[in-house]
Amino acid sequence: MKDLRINPIKNGTVIDHIKPGTALKVLDLLKIDVTENKEISVAMWAHSKKLGYKDIIKVEDMELRPKQVNLLAVVTPNASISIIRDYKVIKKFKVELPSEIEGIVKCENLNCITNQREPVPSRLLKVGDEPQNYRCFYCGRDQENITSNII
Numbered sequence: 001m002k003d004l005r006i007n008p009i010k011n012g013t014v015i016d017h018i019k020p021g022t023a024l025k026v027l028d029l030l031k032i033d034v035t036e037n038k039e040i041s042v043a044m045w046a047h048s049k050k051l052g053y054k055d056i057i058k059v060e061d062m063e064l065r066p067k068q069v070n071l072l073a074v075v076t077p078n079a080s081i082s083i084i085r086d087y088k089v090i091k092k093f094k095v096e097l098p099s100e101i102e103g104i105v106k107c108e109n110l111n112c113i114t115n116q117r118e119p120v121p122s123r124l125l126k127v128g129d130e131p132q133n134y135r136c137f138y139c140g141r142d143q144e145n146i147t148s149n150i151i
């Protein structure tokens, strides 16, 4: 996709520097209701001087909360968030891996209580600074690839 220009938005959120090809996963994680009457622009594989390629999402009339946003670090650790009001960026921040991930990433241990027929929701705790440093709260298993275990 080349030279796609997305119009500036008046009020809303811009998620930039998304890992190329993951924008739809990001929308899914954010649980943005696409049936609502909101303008959402998605650019995938846009050229980026810094990263080579990136995805971008713009959502009108919605300001993301930090809790929603930090989940994104699991799929796209370099994403940056800009909150726009009246065409101006009033807040800009990078996503950070959350100290705890509940319910959205499966534990890798198939015998874990969170993977049983009547499972309890998964709960992973951050135990280091690398993107994959998470440990299951219930069985203690160190996770190897949380990105591929998103529910």
Ligand code: ZN
Pocket: 107, 108, 109, 112, 113, 114, 136, 137, 138, 139, 140, 141
């Ligand atoms: Zn576990």
